Amino acid sequence: MGSEEPITIAIDAMGGYHAPDEIVEAVAKASLRRDGDRPVYFALVGDEISLSEALFELDHNSERIQLYHAPTVVGMSERPQRAIEDRPDASILQAFDLVVAGQADAVISAGNPGVTVLGALRRFNLIEGANRAALASVYPTPRVRGAADDPFSLILDVGASLRASADDLLDFALMGSAYARIVSRNDQPKVALLSNSRESTLGPPEVVGAYELLSHHETLNFYGNIEGHEIPRGLADVVVCEGFAGDVAIKILEGISEAAFDLARSAYHSKVAWRMGLKLLSGGLKQLKQLTDFEEYGGAPLLGIDEVVILCHPRSGRKAIGNALRLAIKNVRADLPRAIAEELAGPR
Amino acid sequence: MTVDFKCRHIFRWDLDKTYLRTEFDTLGDLIRTALQTPEEKVNVPGVVTLLKELSRSGPDGRAYVTFISGSPTQMRQKLERKFEIDGIEPDVFVLKPTLKNILKGRFRAVRGQVGYKLDNLLRLREEGPRAPETMFGDDVEQDAFIYSLYADLGGGRIERDHLFDILDAAGVYSRTRASILERFSRMEVDDNVGRIFIHLDRHTAPGKFWVYGPRVVPVSNYFQAALVLFSDGVLDVKPVLRVASTMVNSGGYAVTALANSFQDLIRRRHLDRSAIDAFAQGIEPFRDAGADAELRLPQSFFEGLPARVRALAPRHTAPVRSWQGPPDYLAVLEANRKLRDKPESETGLFF
Incomplete structure (x- = not known):
C-alpha cells in the first residue's frame, strides 16, 4: 500500500518441474516481505483451482496476490513455435499478455525456456538499437x-x-x-x-x-x-x-x-576419517554451496527487449523463484529496458 | 440484568490487532504501546467505519457492542478516550486484570486467554441481551479457538465433561474453570453465534482455521468482512462501499489491494455466485462519481472488482471443501502444543 506507482510481477505458476507448489510457496513468502516504497503485487497465472488450494494452506498476504486462470500449460519438451501457435491460453503466454495489457510489469517463468524466449520476442519489441x-x-x-x-x-x-x-x-x-x-x-x-x-x-x-x-x-x-x-x-x-x-x-x-558436492557426499559416507574432516569443514562448505547453488541467484534476465522477463532454471524450487522475484522487482525499479536502450543509443 | 431496549444484533470484539493496530511482539513494542497516547493509537483500516455501520439503529432495534481485551485494566482510561475519539460507544468494555494475576502468582493467566475470554463471554451473555451474534478477533492469540468454543457451547454441541477436559488441556486455572462450568450449566441453548471473523494480522494461512469450519472467516481486512456480512444480509451495499472508501481515502489502501481481497474471498468460497451478482448489481448506481459524493471511490474500483472475478476459473470446477463439526478442540490444543515444542531443525549438508 502506498501512493507510489505499484509494481506487478506476473509469474507463470505452472512452469518448471516443481510447479505449481514451490512457485506458489515462493510467491506466498514474497507477499509477506516489504519491498521498499513502491507497493509490489504478484499475479499468479495458471490453473486457478490448484493455485487457490495451494495458497489456502500457506501464510500469505492475499491483498498482494491476484490469480489469473490459464487452462493449459506448455510442456518442457514441446516445440516452441508449435506450442505458441496451438495454445495461446497457456500460462506463460497469458503471463506475457498481462504485461501487454499493462496489468503487469515483468514476467517470471521456470517453464520451457524456448517457449519463454520465443513468446517474449513475439509479444514484446526489441529495444531500439538491439x-x-x-x-x-x-x-x-x-x-x-x-x-x-x-x-x-x-x-x-x-x-x-x-x-x-x-x-x-x-x-x-x-x-x-x-x-x-x-x-x-x-x-x-x-x-x-x-x-x-x-x-x-x-x-x-x-x-x-x-x-x-x-x-x-x-x-x-x-x-x-x-x-x-x-x-x-x-x-x-x-x-x-x-x-x-x-x-x-x-x-x-x-x-x-x-559434482563436487556429490563427491563430498559420497566421501562423507565412505570413511569415518573423511566424515570427521568434512564435518570440521562443513561451515565453509555450506557457504561455498550457498555461493555456487543456482537457487541462490534466481533467474536469468532476457536482455534486449522492452520489458522485464526472467527465465528460471526448470529445476527451480521456492528459493530460486524467490530470488528471481527479487531480481524482477529490482529490474523493474531500475527500469532496466530503458537503461539498456540508453546504453545502446550511445556511440558504437 | 434487564435489557431495556430492542436488540437486533450483538457484535463482540477483541481490541488489540483486531480493532487497534497494536504492536507487542517485542518488549520495546510493549513499552511503546503502553506509553502511546490515545491520539497516537492507530486503528486497523476500515474498522471504525464498519463498526459504525454495524451499530446503526433501525426499526428492528439497535446493535449491542462488547469488547473483551487482553490489555491490562490500567489502560482503561486511555482506551476509553480512544473510543471517544473514534466516536465508538461500546456497551461493555472488559479489560484483563493482569496486575492482579501477577500478584496472585497466576502467571498462566497472564499470557493465557482461553479462561479469561471464555468466562467473560459467558458472563456477558448471561447479563446482556439475546440476539444473533457476530464475533471479531485476530490470528495472534487464540480468538478462533475461544469464539468457536463459545459458539458451540451456545449451540449445545459440547457436553460438560468434554468442556472440563478442554479447559484442563488449555491450562485454565481451577477457579476460572469452575466459574465457566457454572455459567455453562445455566446456559440456554440458542445457537445465536453466526460469523466469526478473524483478522489475519500475521497473515496466517486461511487453511489453519478450517478446523473450525465455514463459520470462521479469516479476513485480511475489513472490506472482506463487510463483503461477507453483505452476503449474509447483515449489511447493504452502501455500508460496504463506505468501508472501502475509508480504506482507500484514509487507510492508505490501493484499489488493487481491495480487488485482490475481493478475489481472495471468492477463491475461498466465502462469496457465492448470487452474492457476487448481487454486489455487482448493487454497486452500479454508485459507479458515477457524482452519484454519491461521500463515497469517493475511483472508477478503477468499479472496474477492478469484476475484472478479478473474470480472471478466475469457472466456479463449478472448484471442489467442495468438506467439514464436519464440532471441531475436536482437544486435538487442536494438542497440535498447537506440538507445534510450540517442535525444535527447529536444519537440513545438514551431507545427510
Missing part, C-alpha cells in the same frame, strides 16, 4: 565487484539464440555492461569476449570481428579475450559469447559445483 535479445546468467567467482560487493559475474548470451554476429556480440557487451552497472552497481564493468585463445586473431570470424569492435569502443571497459577456464576465476565482470557456447559453458559451471 538486433537480438540475449539471455544473461550470473555465476559465482572468487572476486567481488561493484559497490554491492557482488561475487557474481555475468555471462551472455546463454541460449536466447544459437549464433551471433560480431555486431550482435557488441550489442551483448553493451547490454551486459549496462546490466552490471545497474544491478551490481559496478561503474566500470570489465567486459571480456569468450574465445578459445587470448589471441585477438584466433577463433571464429565473428569473434575476431567482435574483438575489433569491442577493443575500439569508446565507452566499454574491454578486458580482451578469455578462455573457458578463466570464467570461474572472475577475471571479467561480463563475459560475452554466442548463445550456443554460453549455454554449454553455464551448464558446465553448474555441473561442476553439483
